[in-house]
Amino acid sequence: MPSRSNENHSQPRRSRSRKQSSPAVHALGIAGKVLGTLLLVMLITGVILACFAMVYIKTVILPQAHLEANFDMNLTSTIYYMDPDTGEYVEHLALHGEENRKKVTYDQIPQNLVNATIAIEDERFLKHNGVDWKRTLNGVLLMFTGRDIQGGSTITQQLIKNATQYDDVTVKRKILEIFTALDFDATYSKDQIMEWYLNLIYLGDNCYGVATAAENYFGKDVSELSLAECASLISITNNPTLYGPNSSVRITNQETGEVTTGRERNKQRQELVLWKMLDLGMITQEEYDQAVAEELVFTRSEDESKPSTIYNWYDEQVITDVINDLVTECGYSQTLAENMVYSGGLKIYACVDTRIQSMVESVYYDQSSLQLPSKKGQDIQSSIVIIDPQGNVVGLAGALGEKTANRVLNMASGTVRQPGSSIKPLSVYGPAIEMGLITPASVYADEPVRVLNGKNWPLNNPQTYRGNITVNTAVEVSSNPVAVRVLEQMGAETSFEFVEEKFHIDLEESYLSNGEVKNDYGSSQLALGGLTHGVSVMDMAAAYSVFPRDGVYIEPRTYTKVTQEVDGVEKVLLDNTESEGEVILSTKTTYYMNEMLKNVVTRGTGTAARISGMTVAGKTGSTTANNDRWFVGYTPYYTAAVWVGYKTPERIYASNNPAAVMWQKVMSQVHQGLPNKGFSDASGLTSVDICMDSGLRASEACYSDPRGDRVVQMYLFADDVPAEQCGAHVLVDVCTDSPILDANGSPIAGLYHLAGEYCPREADDAQGVTVKSIGVLTTDTADSQYTKAFLESQGTCTVHTTETPQQPEPYDPSTFRLEDQSTWPTQEQWPGFNPEDPSTYPTVPPETSPTPDPGETEGTEGTTSPTPAPSANDNS
CATH class of the missing domain: 3.40.710.10 (DD-peptidase/beta-lactamase superfamily)
Structure with a gap:
């Protein structure tokens, strides 16, 4: 029999059939799984990052996001003086340090300037909540493309940046700026934010804020600016170096070769601003056309350099005094006091009389007012200070010649000299x-x-x-x-x-x-x-x-008070x-x-x-x-x-x-037109004649001093009138026929020898009176010749040394009879008498009669009267 196993191996095994998927579907499945995984990861990561972000914002950003609006405007200080005609204080001089700024309120700013700012800087300013998200997202995209984080800033954000001076470009700074802007916008009104912004922006030429810029460029108060000027002014802020009207920068167009100036670029941007205003419906077409066509008139020519501010001697003295007083009275440091004066927005009320100060400068700024070069070639110098009865310093100059610099040696207050x-x-x-x-x-x-x-x-x-x-x-x-x-x-x-x-x-x-x-x-x-x-x-x-x-005594002052605005209230810092x-x-x-x-x-x-x-x-x-x-x-x-x-x-x-000369040159001008008046009157004065040699009441001898009148009339208060009469003078008799001679043989003025025994003291027909009394000093002085001791040392009269002969009895010519010798005169009575010579006979002078007419003769016809003999009483 055949084997079973072999049969099983020899016949094929039948299997169940399956549906096979396509490659595309398979790929999509894989991709889906990956994407899902990525989304999940991203979601988880986003949640984690969001958590971290929230923690970061809460712990780092938000604590720093709130900003109080107590901005340091770095305000320009102002010196005022009183107008003598109105009695009101008027602005005299603006002081500023590194920043030149003057503050204005919102209602002082033209609406056209506000609109121009919104149009060119932040057109959705009135609608957003401090952050323009559309512009912000654009800024984020720039970040992701690797470019600078820029743009997207609203007016609120720019204000915050200007106020905080944070100019670093970082993610943190941008995030902080956004959250601060949101908080700030929620805290303050749009009008407040606009006011602060326009007071803080830099507009070139060392001008901070629109008020200072308006004065600098147009010579006007900001409230007076036209639409065209408003657009020109706000055009500067984009880039003052390029768009400032006085910018010296020249830019060449590489394609056309055209060269533009700051003024031309300012005009181009001004027209852009005006177009934006028209586009946003802020102005009409007519207003736009008129503004574009309006010629901009600036305070300086295009190539004219801005003059440096040289304070005059008075203004500089005010600055110095306020700084010193802030240090001593307020406890400020020297640096802080200087910053306060230049950048603290102080109001300084000065005592200057501008009329007098201009007169001082007319003399002292001219070196030729006094020309006395020294042997070593130095120019002569001088200084002056003028004070009024209230203790106000009304004018001064610290040197002679033109003042060419600030904070130089002031020889009126900054130096000392021997007086x-x-x-x-x-x-x-x-x-x-x-x-x-x-x-x-x-x-x-x-x-x-x-x-x-x-x-x-x-x-x-x-x-x-x-x-x-x-x-x-x-x-x-x-x-x-x-x-x-x-x-x-x-x-x-x-x-x-x-x-x-x-x-x-x-x-x-x-x-x-x-x-x-x-x-x-x-x-x-x-x-x-x-x-x-x-x-x-x-x-x-x-x-x-x-x-x-x-x-x-009143301490001299150059200012009466210094104030500073704090929270809208003017606070007195210094009070004089x-x-x-x-x-x-x-x-x-x-x-x-x-x-x-x-x-x-x-x-x-x-x-x-x-x-x-x-x-x-x-x-x-x-x-x-x-x-x-x-x-x-x-x-x-x-x-x-x-x-x-x-x-x-x-x-x-x-x-x-020369000091008296300079005094007169200035003060004669100062007093021109002023009525003359005296100093304060005094009561209780007594007129008294004082001897200038003793200081006592004058005696008769004082009036007879040979040096001249030694008596002076003075007005003294009653308790100062001397009770005693002068004892320094004594009367002595001298003979005027016997002057005392000096070593050269010349008479000494007013001095004569003492009268002797034979000097005529009474009327004498022959010689007259030669004796008079003079007042001489009883004690030795520098004028030792005019003392009694000196006269006594010279002896008595050297002329009248013997008794004067007896004078003959006077002769009466009417008694003369030629035939009676007893009636004849003696030679002493009628010198030259000769009985043999009829011309010598004594005759009676004819009586005074009217002057005869021409041709008439005097006396007896046919006879001539003898010439009268001289009378015994005639000394000629």
Whole structure:
């Protein structure tokens, strides 16, 4: 039998048939699985990323997204001055540091400017919530294509960027900007956002904000801009370097070779802005056409460079004073104070009188006003400060010549120089009168006080001494010895304290120089003005203003107050409005000082400062080396101090006082048209004749001084009138026929030998009276020849040494009879009488009768009357 297994192997096995899928379907299946997996992964990843993003936004972005609108506008500060015609403060000068900005409110901004800004910068500004998502997505696409993240910024976002100064281009910054814009838009109104934006944007030429730019480019207030000007102005912000009207950039078109200027590019973009405004329905076609056709008139020509701001001397002084006061009174650092003045939006109310300041500048900006080149070739320099009765500095100049830079050396307030004799009223005469030590009638010796190193000290200028003189004369002629004597009587320490504490002039208590300790306690310093360091022109003007102000010291001020707007409220930072001052001198002292200092100008050392028709008082000053010359003077209207010298001290060679000359040049203009008036009147004055040699009431002998009238009429207060009569003069009899001769044989003016026994004292027919009484001094002085002792040393009259012969009895010619010899005269009675000569006979002179007519003859017809003999009473 055959095998089974073999059968099974030999016959094929039948299988069940299957449906087979196509390759395309199979591929799609695989792709679907992959895509599904990717979607799932992406979904999971997106969820994870979203979670991370939410955490990041919540923890990192949102805490930084809120922005308070307390922007530092870096505002321009403004100096105001009072218009004397209206009494209102008006804008004088804008101050700015690195950013020149003036703030305006929304209602001051033209609607055309707002619309132009929206049209060219953010046309959906009024509709979006701070972020324009359409523009934002465009920015994201730029990011994914590898280009810079730019564009898409709304006005709100630009404001935030300008306010925060975040200019880094990063994803984080962009995200932070978006969320901040959303928050900001939800917090503040569109009008507020637009106002802040237009106050912050940069518009070229160092102009920040539309208000400053409007003034800079068009010379207008922003509210006055036309539609065409609004479009031109906002065109700049896209790129001030390219579109600024004053841009110096020239761009050449590579295809056409055309070169465009900033002004041309500004016009092109202006027309684009106007077109956008038309397209958005903000303006009509007519308005568009008119604006395009309107000629843009700019403040400067296209090639004209922007002038740099050079502050005048007064404005710069205000800036300096405010900075210093912010440091001392507000505790600011120097840097912060400077930033506040230039960029803090301060309002500074200055005391300047622009009329007076212009007069100061007309003289001081002209170097030819004073030409005194030094031996080393330096130009002469000068400075001036003018103060009114309220303590306001109304004008000043810190140097002579045109001012060409800012923050340069101001020789009116920034330097000190030795005052010379101009210090005397402050350190000597004013204090001594106030203390009751002297009056103008007090007498001191204008003679050397002592001998130093073999030389008389102090010297006068010119180098003469005058003997005894009153204080009034000492001030007038600027006597150095008298100033020293009064100071030493008062005491240097007293003077030092008075100058520092009353007149507020800083003196030196102790200063080490080259191993030597110096101070200002000596006579040379306080009486002659040789201070260790010196005094400023500002301080001298302030000190002298006390005299016309009846003894009141007011600290000089260049501004009245400084304010800053905080949260819409004007806050006072510095207040100088109170100016009551401090009474440091009595009205008695100021009356005396005013009278004496008037004499300095009318007939003393300050005559060069006279102003026709105006009361002027003042004092000159010069130093020993003549390196510094001063005149500090005042009228009832203003006080002014003038210094003249060289920047590096050298001797001044001038025939007069150049400081008085400069004072007169300025102050004569300042007082033009002002009515003359005097200083304050005083009550209780008494007229008294004072002897100039004793300072006491004049005696008869004082009026007869051979040097001339030694009596001066003075007005003194009752308690200052001397009770005693002068004892310095005594009357002596001298003979006028016997003058005293000097060493050269010439008569000494007014001096004669003492009358002798035989000098005629009564009427004498032969010689008349030759004896008279003169007043001479009883004590030795510089005029030692005019003393009684000197006359006594010369002896008595050298002419009348014997008794005068008896004069004959007078003869009566009517008694003459030729036939009676007893009636004849003697030769003494009728010299030349000769009985033999009829022409010598005594005759009676004919009676006075009318002048005869021509042809008529006198006397008896046919006879001629003898010529009358001279009378015994005729001395000819």
